[in-house]
Amino acid sequence: MTTTVRRARPDDATTLGAIHVRSWQRGYDGLLPADVLADLDPVARGQWWAQLLQAQDGTPDDTPGPVTHVAERGGAVVGFVGTGPVRGSDHGESASTAELFLYVDPEAWRGGVGRELMATATARLTRAGYTDAMLWVLEGNARAIGFYEATGWEHDGVRRVEVIPGVTAAELGYRRQLG
Structure with missing residues (x-):
């Protein structure tokens, strides 16, 4: 099945909230407490996405600002990648370092969606003038670590060590050069 990647729009927020929650619930099963995962709220996450996408609306792809892209298959959004300046300053990033985060609906895992999103993200960051990028992955998340590597x-x-919805969890930093 063909994957199409496009800019996320504010009307994608509800779908992104649902994908975000489903991917955490499946991907972090056994890594975060079951009750924390069960309590994740796709409606609240969708509201968070609505604010974020509204703020990004109109940001050109070739500028350093934050941008989100979605992957569609058969007209349905099945994943997303967010790119932009590093959030925080955990280990000496410069203005030429970008950050990204990527989530794919578990039903679309291992189908090439993540690779399509990653290719779009790295091309976008290169066009925006970044020279390298970083991301965070939950320690022990072997599936995601394997994909990133x-x-x-x-x-x-x-x-x-971060507090992720009320629980302390360790994350590992990953980097790659762009361009």
């Missing part, structure tokens, strides 16, 4: 990312040795 297969697409050219390397663990940079940085580990941080």
Whole structure:
């Protein structure tokens, strides 16, 4: 099945909220407490996405600002990637370092959607003038780590502890050069 990648629109927010929650619930099963995963609210996450996408609306792809793209299959959104400036300053990033996050609906895992989103994200960041990019992955998330390493990312040795919906969890930093 063909994957089409396009800019996310504010009317995608509800779908992104649902995908975000489903991907966490499946991908973090066994890594985060079951009750925390069960309590994730796709409506609340959709509202968060509505605000984010509204703020991004009109941001050109070739500028450093935050931008989200979605992947569609058969007219349905099945994943998304957010790109832009690094959020925070965990380990000495410069203005030429971007950050990204990528989630795919579990029903579309291992079907090439993540690779399409990653290709779009890295091309977009290069056009925007970034020279390298970083991302965070939940420690122990072997599926995601395998994907990132297969697409050219390397663990940079940085580990941080974050509070992720009310639970403390470790994340690993990954980087790759762009262009």
